[in-house]
Amino acid sequence: MIDRKDVEHVARLTRLALTEEELERMREQLNSILTHLDTLRGVDTEGVEPTAHAVDLVNVMREDEVEPCLPQDSMLANAPDRSGELFRVPRIIEE
């Protein structure tokens, strides 16, 4: 079972500012879903290697060549806030 403190911790990790009501509902729903997911413990997976991907492709390589790419302006066009060629964000380091 996960408690209120766990939920608040995960909300911080995921950068979600949840309300009191959301935190409480999340605790209830996550517990109910996790109870179902715990049925996995009953499956015998001794010696079974994990599958991360259904396709047996690994390390697809290509030549490291310079190619045309999207212009800077088009990459900045969706920015909520920008300053010249930069994405602007609230101050991270105090003066």
Next chain:
Amino acid sequence: MIHQPIHTLADAYRRGDLTPTAVAEAYLARIDALDRRVRAYLTIVREQALAAARESERRWRAGTPRGPLDGAPIALKDVLCTRGVRTTAGSKILDTFVPPYDATVVERLRAAGAVILGKTNLDEFAMGSSTEHSGFHPTRNPWDLTRVPGGSSGGSAAAVAAGMAAGGFGTDTGGSIRQPAAFCGVVGMKPTYGRVSRYGVVALASSLDQVGPFAQDVTDAAHLLGAVAGHDRRDATSIPAPVPDYAAELAKGVAGLTLGLPDEYFIDGMDPDVERAVRAAIEVLKGLGARVESVSLPTTRHALAAYYVILPAEASSNLARYDGVKFGLRVSAHDLVGMESRTRAAGFGAEVKRRIMLGTYALSAGYYDAYYGKAQSVRTLVRREFAAAFARVDLIVAPTTPNVAFKLGEKEDPLSMYLNDVFTIPGNLSGITGVSVPCGFSVSGLPIGLQILGRPLDEARVLRAAYAYEQATSWRGRRPDLP
């Protein structure tokens, strides 16, 4: 011209009986008249569609069409990036996002001459099975407007069923093409993982997501898949295998093929109408010369739990990018963490928040092995069971869903919603291909889907069986009763 399959439209263009412009205008007029009630679309691109239709018309007139999709009016799920056209993924957090490039799928469809009508609705970030949980509005099932069209690609399925697009595209991560196709009475195909490029597709769970078509019949599905399938160097998981001519293989029939029937796909609590229709469909395939054998896929009952660990884990990582910095919504705050946390709280809906929380928890220190590691091993068991079954049989036949379309608001509990995908999820976990083809109606008049699953990269055989069944029955002639 509405409700004509794309291959029929192409024949009419060739003869000069119809023009792509007239067809595009008819579709846009029908969307204007009908979509206030169905609400399949999030964005209509009227001027672009008409311009593309005029180009197509010139090519048909000059006798130089680009192929069977030239002039075909189609709808795209709003997770496929379209250059210069808003792409929302059904989320308020991307309300104003205008991609600077086309997804590979979109690029290939434009090159094939398809006429894109607009972008269709979905459950936010493709998380859902009903298209009720769009950040904008729910979509309704054209067969019964009080019911859901399925999801998450419910907008594309409903648009094709209602005659508001001749074909469409969606994405299938746990059944999001096959389940709405079943609920809306159209053909929907999930290709093999890696068969179609994911470049430019808003990511949900990167090891499961796959793009595929919605169609009015199997022939159209073959053409739509053929146009987008194939290797793409911009997607490292795309398979470098040649693309067969799917349409040319369709008429080969099912005589001599062995179909596997998994006991685990006929469960307590499933709708008796669904079981009856699917078993009758299997009799039709037997009558066409297929042999049927029982196969065992015992880990099916754990697939749902494994999926609901793997999907939220991958999604929580993929959705970390929506932080109010480079694109999308921003809610201001005096510091960076505050800005990110308020932006994400305001921009994401309840189901998205739930899955991000669940995925982050499952990946967090102390729980990784118990949840994520365990689920990945269960995934291996699911793959092995399919591989063992496909060593004995050519295809697997089963219901697409345990039930027909449910009412809006009927499944408020997240777990009961998740159970809808119990027959489609194993196909995503194992990366194989599958189609849902209409196989009848419930007593209440709602469509039912037959699911045909095949080996990796065996789309041609899957489509061939679906075609044989379709040609032997008359379900595709039935349309929802919409004025």
